[in-house]
Amino acid sequence: GQQVMQIPQYQHVQEGEDFTTYCNSSTTLSNIQWYKQRPGGHPVFLIQLVKSGEVKKQKRLTFQFGEAKKNSSLHITATQTTDVGTYFCAKREWGYSTLTFGKGTMLLVSP
Amino acid sequence: KAGVTQTPRYLIKTRGQQVTLSCSPISGHRSVSWYQQTPGQGLQFLFEYFSETQRNKGNFPGRFSGRQFSNSRSEMNVSTLELGDSALYLCASTSTDTQYFGPGTRLTVL
Numbered sequence: 001g002q003q004v005m006q007i008p009q010y011q012h013v014q015e016g017e018d019f020t021t022y023c024n025s026s027t028t029l030s031n032i033q034w035y036k037q038r039p040g041g042h043p044v045f046l047i048q049l050v051k052s053g054e055v056k057k058q059k060r061l062t063f064q065f066g067e068a069k070k071n072s073s074l075h076i077t078a079t080q081t082t083d084v085g086t087y088f089c090a091k092r093e094w095g096y097s098t099l100t101f102g103k104g105t106m107l108l109v110s111p
Numbered sequence: 112k113a114g115v116t117q118t119p120r121y122l123i124k125t126r127g128q129q130v131t132l133s134c135s136p137i138s139g140h141r142s143v144s145w146y147q148q149t150p151g152q153g154l155q156f157l158f159e160y161f162s163e164t165q166r167n168k169g170n171f172p173g174r175f176s177g178r179q180f181s182n183s184r185s186e187m188n189v190s191t192l193e194l195g196d197s198a199l200y201l202c203a204s205t206s207t208d209t210q211y212f213g214p215g216t217r218l219t220v221l
Binding site: 031033041042043044045048088090092093096097098099100101102103104 | 142153155156161169201205210212213215
């Protein structure tokens with residue numbers, strides 16, 4: 001089936017550094033969603049992007065959807081220890097609630 | 112509103128046994144999806160139910176089944192458990208475009 005590829009798999013940063021995770025698809029996406037899962041927790045919805053070139057911000061988090069709707073990124077400015085977790089992108093199948101997830105990027109932030 | 116609840120939270124079974132997991136969605140949500148999460152395969156879609164009907168199914172063997180009741184609560188069943196079925200099983204209920212995940216059931220197969 002159609003996959004979404006996510007890189008990097010893992011990133012370790014010092015508190016205050018920036019962080020970016022990328023999500024790529026070989027086919028055009030109708031939408032992309034981002035989730036965060038804290039260690040021992042469950043995925044929590046962050047945002048959905050649907051428009052070509054869309055950029056949305058949530059405090060220190062910036063989400064982008066590529067012009068061709070084949071890639072997306074999540075950028076965190078000045079990471080904090082509370083940002084620790086795994087960030088997943090996911091595409092929702094049109095007409096369904098079904099999500100196809102990327103493998104996720106695990107973020108570790110050292111104080 | 113109360114969140115998505117899943118029971119039990121932890122379960123230990125042996126190979127060959129069967130297991131039933133339960134999910135109660137957020138009140139008013141009619142769509143429930145199930146996912147399996149493992150370190151190797153990540154989050155994989157199992158099935159989706161809407162108004163008691165299976166609307167979509169992932170690529171899992173027939174040992175995995177599910178159902179949804181008239182009150183939107185859902186159950187999934189795994190028969191003839193295998194070691195590889197050890198995973199975190201997550202259910203999610205949907206409102207418009209947002210999926211709300213439950214805490215999951217951690218299944219260990221020995």
